[in-house]
Amino acid sequence: MEDTTGELRDRPLSEEPEFVDLVVGRDRDADNRSFGELLERLRWHAHLSRSDAAAKLGLSSEYLRLIEAGRRTPALGQMHNFLAAYGAEGETQKVMPGGDRPDLIVLDPLNGEPVIVEFTSRIREARRTALGGPPEDDETPLDESHRLDEGWTTRRAIELGIAVSLLVRADDATIRRVRQMLEGSSAARAGAAE
Incomplete structure (x- = not known):
């Protein structure tokens, strides 16, 4: 997995914590692609075709393809549905020891390592x-x-x-x-x- 923490270290902690692996959303092309690939691996690990997964998620197959290609990013609120549909190990907004509350933690089925994802959006930026x-x-x-x-x-x-x-x-x-x-x-x- 591509290490993005190096570029994040230069930012103030109030913007993005150092422990984040991916920051997805508007203008985050590289991380959006990596996140899409992660979601695709989770789907494969669940032995779901794209159309079966899209039906479980209430999305079109084309929209799911765009997500997996990194051209669209699902909202944080949809991640519970992705985790449930794929039977993936992960949590959204779980308070961690030390008080951090990452948006999403999910185990990558490729290597079993946790991936921490931060979501951006106009509303989240405003908040x-x-x-x-x-x-x-x-x-x-x-x-x-x-x-x-x-x-x-x-x-x-x-x-x-x-x-x-x-x-x-x-x-x-x-x-x-x-x-x-x-x-x-x-x-x-x-x-x-x-």
């Missing part, structure tokens, strides 16, 4: 920034005028990241109430606009 770390690829100060994308401000992305991180831990009843509240608020805004 990391909100918790005190710098934005991953942007040192611009946080202000309402800084646009990330169509209509997205850094502040909005941070708030969304925090809300999503809280919803991940919420029970089903709370999630339903939040959804109803948001749907009601959207309907009220639409009615006011008419």
Whole structure:
């Protein structure tokens, strides 16, 4: 497996811990390819064809092919499904001795060694920034005028990241109430606009 920890050591710890083997997501082509290859090895080890694995995962075979080629990256939230579908040994966001909580730890079926994977995304980057770390690829100060994308401000992305991180831990009843509240608020805004 390609050693990427050397390039990570030059980054501040608030961005990426040194113990990470792969950082996958936007603009991480080499790690995305290595991660795709790892997922492909897990699928082979489970004796699953790509179409059988895609059906178990609720994905198209083409999308799974793109993931395995490193051209797409599954979300961290999907990794539990991958581990279950492939019968792979691994854990998502397990608190380790010392307090670290890597996004994903999975045993590579090729050599039995653990692979530690960190996922990046706009929401995760915003949450990391909100918790005190710098934005991953942007040192611009946080202000309402800084646009990330169509209509997205850094502040909005941070708030969304925090809300999503809280919803991940919420029970089903709370999630339903939040959804109803948001749907009601959207309907009220639409009615006011008419």
